[in-house]
Amino acid sequence: MKEMLKITLSLVAIFVVAGMIMVGVFYVTSPVRFKAEKKEKEEALKKMAPEADVITEVGKWNIGRKHYDYHEAKSGRRIVAYIATTAGKGYSSYVKMLVSVDRDIRVKGVQVLDHAETPGLGDQIIEEEWFLEQFKGKEFSQLALLKKPTKENIQAISGATISSRAVTNGVKDAVQMLIERYGGGIKVATHGVKK
Amino acid sequence: MKKVSYWAIFKNGLFGENPVFRLALSLCPAVAVTSGVKNGFLMGVAVFFVMTMVNVTVSLIRSFISPKVRIPAYMFIIATWVTVTDLVMGAYARDVYKEMGLYIMLIVAFAIVLSRAEVFASKNKLIPSMIDGMGMGLGFLLALVLIGITREFLGKGSLWGYDILHTRPLLIMVLPTGGFFAMGLLMGFLNWIDRKVFGGTGASSGGH
Numbered sequence: 001m002k003e004m005l006k007i008t009l010s011l012v013a014i015f016v017v018a019g020m021i022m023v024g025v026f027y028v029t030s031p032v033r034f035k036a037e038k039k040e041k042e043e044a045l046k047k048m049a050p051e052a053d054v055i056t057e058v059g060k061w062n063i064g065r066k067h068y069d070y071h072e073a074k075s076g077r078r079i080v081a082y083i084a085t086t087a088g089k090g091y092s093s094y095v096k097m098l099v100s101v102d103r104d105i106r107v108k109g110v111q112v113l114d115h116a117e118t119p120g121l122g123d124q125i126i127e128e129e130w131f132l133e134q135f136k137g138k139e140f141s142q143l144a145l146l147k148k149p150t151k152e153n154i155q156a157i158s159g160a161t162i163s164s165r166a167v168t169n170g171v172k173d174a175v176q177m178l179i180e181r182y183g184g185g186i187k188v189a190t191h192g193v194k195k
Numbered sequence: 196m197k198k199v200s201y202w203a204i205f206k207n208g209l210f211g212e213n214p215v216f217r218l219a220l221s222l223c224p225a226v227a228v229t230s231g232v233k234n235g236f237l238m239g240v241a242v243f244f245v246m247t248m249v250n251v252t253v254s255l256i257r258s259f260i261s262p263k264v265r266i267p268a269y270m271f272i273i274a275t276w277v278t279v280t281d282l283v284m285g286a287y288a289r290d291v292y293k294e295m296g297l298y299i300m301l302i303v304a305f306a307i308v309l310s311r312a313e314v315f316a317s318k319n320k321l322i323p324s325m326i327d328g329m330g331m332g333l334g335f336l337l338a339l340v341l342i343g344i345t346r347e348f349l350g351k352g353s354l355w356g357y358d359i360l361h362t363r364p365l366l367i368m369v370l371p372t373g374g375f376f377a378m379g380l381l382m383g384f385l386n387w388i389d390r391k392v393f394g395g396t397g398a399s400s401g402g403h
Binding site: 003006007011012013014015018021022025026029031032033038040114116118119121122 | 230231256259260261263264267268271272274275278282283285286287288289293297300330351365368369
Protein backbone atom coordinates (compact mmCIF):
# COMPACT_ATOMS: atom_id res chain seq x y z
CA MET A 1 0.00 0.00 0.00
CA LYS A 2 2.75 2.39 0.97
CA GLU A 3 4.70 1.55 -2.18
CA MET A 4 1.66 2.13 -4.34
CA LEU A 5 1.25 5.58 -2.86
CA LYS A 6 4.90 6.35 -3.46
CA ILE A 7 4.70 5.28 -7.11
CA THR A 8 1.55 7.31 -7.69
CA LEU A 9 2.99 10.39 -6.05
CA SER A 10 6.26 10.24 -7.95
CA LEU A 11 4.44 9.86 -11.29
CA VAL A 12 2.03 12.67 -10.45
CA ALA A 13 4.95 14.89 -9.46
CA ILE A 14 6.69 14.23 -12.80
CA PHE A 15 3.50 14.90 -14.75
CA VAL A 16 2.79 18.14 -12.90
CA VAL A 17 6.30 19.50 -13.36
CA ALA A 18 6.38 18.46 -17.03
CA GLY A 19 2.96 20.02 -17.57
CA MET A 20 4.13 23.26 -16.03
CA ILE A 21 7.21 23.35 -18.27
CA MET A 22 5.02 22.87 -21.35
CA VAL A 23 2.55 25.55 -20.26
CA GLY A 24 5.42 27.95 -19.62
CA VAL A 25 6.99 27.36 -23.04
CA PHE A 26 3.60 27.62 -24.76
CA TYR A 27 2.89 30.88 -22.95
CA VAL A 28 6.14 32.40 -24.18
CA THR A 29 6.11 31.05 -27.74
CA SER A 30 2.47 31.22 -28.81
CA PRO A 31 2.25 35.02 -29.32
CA VAL A 32 5.46 34.93 -31.38
CA ARG A 33 4.10 32.06 -33.44
CA PHE A 34 0.73 33.72 -33.93
CA LYS A 35 2.37 36.92 -35.14
CA ALA A 36 4.69 35.02 -37.49
CA GLU A 37 1.81 33.03 -38.98
CA LYS A 38 -0.23 36.18 -39.53
CA LYS A 39 2.69 37.90 -41.21
CA GLU A 40 3.31 34.89 -43.47
CA LYS A 41 -0.32 34.90 -44.54
CA GLU A 42 -0.23 38.63 -45.30
CA GLU A 43 2.93 38.19 -47.36
CA ALA A 44 1.42 35.29 -49.29
CA LEU A 45 -1.69 37.37 -50.03
CA LYS A 46 0.41 40.35 -51.06
CA LYS A 47 2.26 38.16 -53.56
CA MET A 48 -1.06 37.29 -55.21
CA ALA A 49 -1.90 40.94 -55.91
CA PRO A 50 1.25 43.08 -55.76
CA GLU A 51 -0.52 46.12 -57.24
CA ALA A 52 -3.08 46.31 -54.43
CA ASP A 53 -2.57 48.48 -51.36
CA VAL A 54 -5.22 46.91 -49.14
CA ILE A 55 -6.31 43.29 -48.97
CA THR A 56 -9.28 42.65 -46.71
CA GLU A 57 -11.00 39.44 -45.80
CA VAL A 58 -14.64 39.64 -46.83
CA GLY A 59 -16.03 36.27 -45.93
CA LYS A 60 -15.85 32.54 -45.60
CA TRP A 61 -16.77 29.75 -47.96
CA ASN A 62 -16.55 26.02 -47.71
CA ILE A 63 -15.72 22.88 -49.63
CA GLY A 64 -17.61 20.07 -47.98
CA ARG A 65 -17.11 20.66 -44.29
CA LYS A 66 -13.86 22.59 -44.54
CA HIS A 67 -13.94 26.34 -44.28
CA TYR A 68 -11.79 28.73 -46.28
CA ASP A 69 -11.73 32.49 -46.57
CA TYR A 70 -11.74 34.92 -49.46
CA HIS A 71 -10.44 38.42 -49.83
CA GLU A 72 -10.83 41.58 -51.89
CA ALA A 73 -7.68 43.32 -53.06
CA LYS A 74 -8.10 47.03 -53.69
CA SER A 75 -5.86 49.63 -55.23
CA GLY A 76 -7.32 52.92 -54.08
CA ARG A 77 -11.06 52.29 -54.27
CA ARG A 78 -10.88 50.04 -57.29
CA ILE A 79 -10.97 46.28 -56.83
CA VAL A 80 -8.05 44.70 -58.65
CA ALA A 81 -8.40 41.09 -57.57
CA TYR A 82 -10.35 38.59 -55.57
CA ILE A 83 -8.23 36.10 -53.65
CA ALA A 84 -9.52 32.86 -52.14
CA THR A 85 -7.88 30.16 -50.07
CA THR A 86 -8.81 26.74 -51.32
CA ALA A 87 -7.67 23.13 -51.28
CA GLY A 88 -7.87 19.97 -53.32
CA LYS A 89 -7.49 16.38 -52.21
CA GLY A 90 -4.25 14.96 -53.55
CA TYR A 91 -2.51 11.62 -53.24
CA SER A 92 -1.40 11.87 -49.63
CA SER A 93 -2.60 15.25 -48.42
CA TYR A 94 -4.78 18.24 -49.09
CA VAL A 95 -2.98 20.71 -51.34
CA LYS A 96 -3.73 24.11 -49.81
CA MET A 97 -3.61 27.03 -52.20
CA LEU A 98 -4.29 30.70 -52.78
CA VAL A 99 -6.07 31.56 -56.02
CA SER A 100 -6.41 35.10 -57.29
CA VAL A 101 -8.75 36.19 -60.09
CA ASP A 102 -9.25 39.52 -61.84
CA ARG A 103 -12.54 41.42 -62.20
CA ASP A 104 -13.61 39.21 -65.11
CA ILE A 105 -12.98 36.19 -62.87
CA ARG A 106 -10.06 34.95 -64.93
CA VAL A 107 -7.31 33.29 -62.94
CA LYS A 108 -4.43 35.66 -62.19
CA GLY A 109 -2.29 33.28 -60.23
CA VAL A 110 -2.10 30.17 -58.10
CA GLN A 111 0.19 29.71 -55.13
CA VAL A 112 0.57 26.46 -53.18
CA LEU A 113 0.71 27.17 -49.45
CA ASP A 114 0.96 23.74 -47.95
CA HIS A 115 1.00 20.12 -49.05
CA ALA A 116 2.49 16.73 -48.19
CA GLU A 117 2.56 15.02 -51.59
CA THR A 118 5.21 12.43 -52.46
CA PRO A 119 8.67 13.97 -52.79
CA GLY A 120 9.99 13.50 -56.32
CA LEU A 121 6.56 12.75 -57.82
CA GLY A 122 3.62 14.74 -56.43
CA ASP A 123 5.71 17.69 -55.33
CA GLN A 124 6.49 18.43 -58.98
CA ILE A 125 3.34 20.60 -58.90
CA ILE A 126 5.63 23.17 -57.28
CA GLU A 127 8.98 22.23 -58.77
CA GLU A 128 7.79 22.17 -62.38
CA GLU A 129 7.05 25.89 -62.66
CA TRP A 130 5.21 25.65 -65.98
CA PHE A 131 2.40 23.75 -64.27
CA LEU A 132 1.12 26.57 -62.03
CA GLU A 133 2.02 29.12 -64.76
CA GLN A 134 -0.54 27.64 -67.16
CA PHE A 135 -3.45 28.61 -64.89
CA LYS A 136 -2.81 32.30 -65.64
CA GLY A 137 -5.56 33.88 -67.76
CA LYS A 138 -7.77 30.80 -67.76
CA GLU A 139 -11.49 31.18 -67.26
CA PHE A 140 -13.74 28.73 -65.48
CA SER A 141 -14.72 26.66 -68.52
CA GLN A 142 -11.07 26.12 -69.43
CA LEU A 143 -10.14 24.59 -66.08
CA ALA A 144 -10.08 20.98 -67.16
CA LEU A 145 -7.15 18.67 -66.62
CA LEU A 146 -5.87 16.84 -69.70
CA LYS A 147 -3.13 14.24 -69.97
CA LYS A 148 -1.79 15.63 -73.23
CA PRO A 149 -0.12 18.90 -74.22
CA THR A 150 -2.69 21.69 -74.36
CA LYS A 151 -2.82 25.48 -74.57
CA GLU A 152 -6.57 25.78 -74.00
CA ASN A 153 -6.82 23.71 -70.84
CA ILE A 154 -4.54 22.47 -68.06
CA GLN A 155 -1.91 19.84 -68.79
CA ALA A 156 -1.23 17.30 -66.05
CA ILE A 157 2.34 16.48 -64.99
CA SER A 158 3.15 12.90 -65.87
CA GLY A 159 3.89 11.02 -62.67
CA ALA A 160 1.87 13.54 -60.68
CA THR A 161 -1.60 13.22 -62.18
CA ILE A 162 -3.41 13.00 -58.86
CA SER A 163 -1.58 15.98 -57.40
CA SER A 164 -2.22 17.93 -60.63
CA ARG A 165 -5.88 17.08 -60.32
CA ALA A 166 -5.88 18.26 -56.69
CA VAL A 167 -4.62 21.67 -57.78
CA THR A 168 -7.04 21.92 -60.71
CA ASN A 169 -10.04 20.93 -58.59
CA GLY A 170 -9.09 23.33 -55.81
CA VAL A 171 -8.73 26.21 -58.27
CA LYS A 172 -11.96 25.27 -59.97
CA ASP A 173 -13.95 25.22 -56.71
CA ALA A 174 -12.57 28.61 -55.78
CA VAL A 175 -13.27 30.16 -59.18
CA GLN A 176 -16.80 28.78 -59.19
CA MET A 177 -17.41 30.24 -55.74
CA LEU A 178 -16.05 33.63 -56.82
CA ILE A 179 -18.24 33.61 -59.95
CA GLU A 180 -21.30 32.93 -57.82
CA ARG A 181 -20.45 35.88 -55.61
CA TYR A 182 -18.95 38.40 -58.01
CA GLY A 183 -19.49 37.05 -61.51
CA GLY A 184 -22.74 38.90 -62.22
CA GLY A 185 -23.31 38.30 -65.89
CA ILE A 186 -20.98 35.35 -66.34
CA LYS A 187 -22.92 32.17 -66.89
CA VAL A 188 -21.33 28.87 -66.10
CA ALA A 189 -22.50 25.34 -66.46
CA THR A 190 -21.71 24.23 -62.96
CA HIS A 191 -23.24 20.83 -63.52
CA GLY A 192 -21.78 18.13 -65.64
CA VAL A 193 -18.37 19.75 -65.78
CA LYS A 194 -15.72 17.10 -65.83
CA LYS A 195 -13.39 17.27 -62.90
CA MET B 196 30.89 0.16 -12.56
CA LYS B 197 33.93 0.26 -14.78
CA LYS B 198 35.30 3.72 -15.41
CA VAL B 199 34.91 4.66 -19.07
CA SER B 200 36.31 7.83 -20.59
CA TYR B 201 33.87 10.45 -21.84
CA TRP B 202 35.36 10.26 -25.32
CA ALA B 203 34.68 6.52 -25.42
CA ILE B 204 31.03 7.10 -24.48
CA PHE B 205 30.72 9.81 -27.11
CA LYS B 206 32.42 7.74 -29.80
CA ASN B 207 30.25 4.76 -28.95
CA GLY B 208 27.15 6.63 -30.17
CA LEU B 209 28.86 7.73 -33.37
CA PHE B 210 30.45 4.46 -34.47
CA GLY B 211 30.43 1.49 -32.12
CA GLU B 212 26.69 1.55 -31.50
CA ASN B 213 25.45 3.91 -34.18
CA PRO B 214 21.65 4.05 -33.65
CA VAL B 215 20.74 3.37 -37.27
CA PHE B 216 23.61 1.33 -38.71
CA ARG B 217 24.50 -0.71 -35.64
CA LEU B 218 21.61 -0.83 -33.19
CA ALA B 219 19.15 -0.75 -36.13
CA LEU B 220 16.74 1.32 -34.05
CA SER B 221 14.39 4.05 -35.28
CA LEU B 222 14.57 2.84 -38.84
CA CYS B 223 11.08 4.09 -39.73
CA PRO B 224 11.95 7.77 -39.24
CA ALA B 225 15.33 7.12 -40.84
CA VAL B 226 13.45 6.10 -44.00
CA ALA B 227 10.63 8.63 -43.74
CA VAL B 228 12.59 11.88 -43.49
CA THR B 229 15.67 11.16 -45.55
CA SER B 230 14.35 11.80 -49.05
CA GLY B 231 16.59 14.87 -48.95
CA VAL B 232 19.78 15.84 -47.12
CA LYS B 233 18.22 18.95 -45.62
CA ASN B 234 15.29 17.16 -44.01
CA GLY B 235 17.57 14.45 -42.67
CA PHE B 236 19.93 17.01 -41.19
CA LEU B 237 17.18 19.07 -39.54
CA MET B 238 15.55 15.96 -38.13
CA GLY B 239 18.94 14.90 -36.79
CA VAL B 240 19.39 18.24 -35.04
CA ALA B 241 15.95 17.97 -33.40
CA VAL B 242 16.66 14.39 -32.27
CA PHE B 243 20.11 15.44 -30.99
CA PHE B 244 18.52 18.09 -28.80
CA VAL B 245 15.70 15.87 -27.55
CA MET B 246 18.03 12.94 -26.75
CA THR B 247 20.49 15.09 -24.84
CA MET B 248 17.75 16.73 -22.77
CA VAL B 249 15.93 13.45 -22.11
CA ASN B 250 19.12 11.73 -20.98
CA VAL B 251 19.96 14.66 -18.70
CA THR B 252 16.47 14.71 -17.17
CA VAL B 253 16.24 10.96 -16.68
CA SER B 254 19.71 10.86 -15.14
CA LEU B 255 18.85 13.71 -12.76
CA ILE B 256 15.68 12.13 -11.40
CA ARG B 257 16.65 8.46 -11.82
CA SER B 258 16.55 7.73 -8.09
CA PHE B 259 13.14 9.36 -7.86
CA ILE B 260 11.48 7.18 -10.52
CA SER B 261 10.17 3.87 -9.24
CA PRO B 262 11.39 1.04 -11.49
CA LYS B 263 7.83 -0.24 -11.81
CA VAL B 264 6.58 2.87 -13.57
CA ARG B 265 9.79 3.93 -15.31
CA ILE B 266 8.47 3.53 -18.87
CA PRO B 267 5.48 5.90 -18.48
CA ALA B 268 7.75 8.33 -16.65
CA TYR B 269 10.35 8.21 -19.47
CA MET B 270 7.64 8.56 -22.12
CA PHE B 271 6.30 11.64 -20.40
CA ILE B 272 9.75 13.19 -20.12
CA ILE B 273 10.34 12.52 -23.83
CA ALA B 274 6.93 13.93 -24.76
CA THR B 275 7.66 17.07 -22.75
CA TRP B 276 10.95 17.78 -24.47
CA VAL B 277 9.52 17.02 -27.91
CA THR B 278 6.63 19.40 -27.25
CA VAL B 279 9.07 22.07 -26.13
CA THR B 280 11.11 21.55 -29.32
CA ASP B 281 7.96 21.72 -31.43
CA LEU B 282 6.72 24.92 -29.79
CA VAL B 283 10.07 26.68 -29.93
CA MET B 284 10.66 25.73 -33.58
CA GLY B 285 7.12 26.75 -34.48
CA ALA B 286 7.74 30.21 -33.07
CA TYR B 287 11.37 31.00 -33.87
CA ALA B 288 12.36 28.79 -36.82
CA ARG B 289 9.38 29.13 -39.15
CA ASP B 290 11.13 28.11 -42.36
CA VAL B 291 12.43 24.91 -40.80
CA TYR B 292 9.13 24.26 -39.08
CA LYS B 293 7.21 24.46 -42.35
CA GLU B 294 9.19 21.53 -43.70
CA MET B 295 9.71 19.54 -40.52
CA GLY B 296 6.63 20.41 -38.46
CA LEU B 297 4.85 17.21 -39.42
CA TYR B 298 7.68 15.01 -38.23
CA ILE B 299 8.77 16.69 -35.00
CA MET B 300 5.95 15.24 -32.91
CA LEU B 301 6.88 11.75 -34.13
CA ILE B 302 10.15 11.91 -32.17
CA VAL B 303 8.09 10.90 -29.11
CA ALA B 304 7.82 7.41 -30.56
CA PHE B 305 11.46 7.01 -31.63
CA ALA B 306 12.76 3.78 -30.14
CA ILE B 307 16.29 5.14 -29.87
CA VAL B 308 15.32 7.94 -27.45
CA LEU B 309 13.48 5.62 -25.05
CA SER B 310 16.15 2.96 -25.38
CA ARG B 311 18.99 5.31 -24.36
CA ALA B 312 16.97 6.57 -21.39
CA GLU B 313 16.40 2.98 -20.30
CA VAL B 314 19.79 1.47 -21.14
CA PHE B 315 22.11 4.32 -20.21
CA ALA B 316 20.68 7.39 -18.48
CA SER B 317 18.75 5.45 -15.84
CA LYS B 318 21.99 3.85 -14.62
CA ASN B 319 24.55 6.61 -15.02
CA LYS B 320 25.47 9.99 -13.59
CA LEU B 321 24.58 13.30 -15.19
CA ILE B 322 27.71 14.04 -17.26
CA PRO B 323 28.14 10.57 -18.84
CA SER B 324 24.39 10.50 -19.61
CA MET B 325 24.57 13.87 -21.29
CA ILE B 326 27.55 12.76 -23.35
CA ASP B 327 25.82 9.53 -24.30
CA GLY B 328 22.76 11.51 -25.43
CA MET B 329 24.94 13.84 -27.50
CA GLY B 330 26.94 10.99 -29.03
CA MET B 331 23.85 8.99 -29.90
CA GLY B 332 22.07 12.08 -31.21
CA LEU B 333 25.05 12.97 -33.37
CA GLY B 334 25.33 9.37 -34.55
CA PHE B 335 21.67 9.48 -35.58
CA LEU B 336 22.22 12.81 -37.34
CA LEU B 337 25.23 11.43 -39.18
CA ALA B 338 23.28 8.35 -40.31
CA LEU B 339 20.34 10.45 -41.54
CA VAL B 340 22.66 12.76 -43.47
CA LEU B 341 24.48 9.81 -45.07
CA ILE B 342 21.22 8.17 -46.15
CA GLY B 343 19.92 11.57 -47.24
CA ILE B 344 22.97 12.22 -49.42
CA THR B 345 22.67 8.82 -51.10
CA ARG B 346 18.95 9.13 -51.73
CA GLU B 347 18.81 12.73 -52.83
CA PHE B 348 21.84 12.43 -55.11
CA LEU B 349 20.67 9.25 -56.80
CA GLY B 350 16.96 10.07 -56.76
CA LYS B 351 16.87 13.75 -57.64
CA GLY B 352 20.40 14.47 -58.80
CA SER B 353 20.69 17.24 -56.24
CA LEU B 354 22.16 17.88 -52.80
CA TRP B 355 20.56 20.13 -50.16
CA GLY B 356 18.10 21.22 -52.83
CA TYR B 357 20.80 22.38 -55.28
CA ASP B 358 20.55 20.72 -58.63
CA ILE B 359 23.83 19.06 -59.60
CA LEU B 360 23.18 16.39 -62.21
CA HIS B 361 20.15 18.06 -63.89
CA THR B 362 18.57 14.63 -64.32
CA ARG B 363 17.01 12.07 -62.04
CA PRO B 364 19.09 8.90 -62.36
CA LEU B 365 17.06 6.66 -60.03
CA LEU B 366 13.74 8.16 -59.05
CA ILE B 367 12.93 5.15 -56.87
CA MET B 368 15.57 6.28 -54.35
CA VAL B 369 13.40 9.18 -53.08
CA LEU B 370 10.42 6.89 -52.58
CA PRO B 371 10.06 4.86 -49.36
CA THR B 372 11.28 1.72 -51.16
CA GLY B 373 14.51 3.46 -52.05
CA GLY B 374 14.94 4.41 -48.40
CA PHE B 375 15.28 0.75 -47.51
CA PHE B 376 17.68 0.16 -50.40
CA ALA B 377 19.88 3.08 -49.36
CA MET B 378 19.85 2.09 -45.71
CA GLY B 379 20.61 -1.56 -46.40
CA LEU B 380 23.41 -0.76 -48.81
CA LEU B 381 25.01 1.74 -46.44
CA MET B 382 24.68 -0.63 -43.51
CA GLY B 383 26.33 -3.40 -45.51
CA PHE B 384 29.04 -1.09 -46.76
CA LEU B 385 29.88 0.14 -43.25
CA ASN B 386 29.92 -3.43 -41.93
CA TRP B 387 32.26 -4.39 -44.77
CA ILE B 388 34.62 -1.50 -43.91
CA ASP B 389 34.47 -2.50 -40.26
CA ARG B 390 35.49 -6.08 -41.09
CA LYS B 391 38.18 -5.22 -43.63
CA VAL B 392 39.78 -2.21 -42.01
CA PHE B 393 39.18 -2.58 -38.28
CA GLY B 394 38.78 -6.33 -38.03
CA GLY B 395 35.44 -5.95 -36.21
CA THR B 396 32.53 -8.33 -36.32
CA GLY B 397 30.26 -5.89 -38.13
CA ALA B 398 27.24 -7.28 -36.37
CA SER B 399 23.96 -5.48 -35.97
CA SER B 400 20.95 -6.39 -33.91
CA GLY B 401 17.34 -6.07 -35.03
CA GLY B 402 14.78 -3.50 -34.06
CA HIS B 403 12.33 -1.13 -35.59
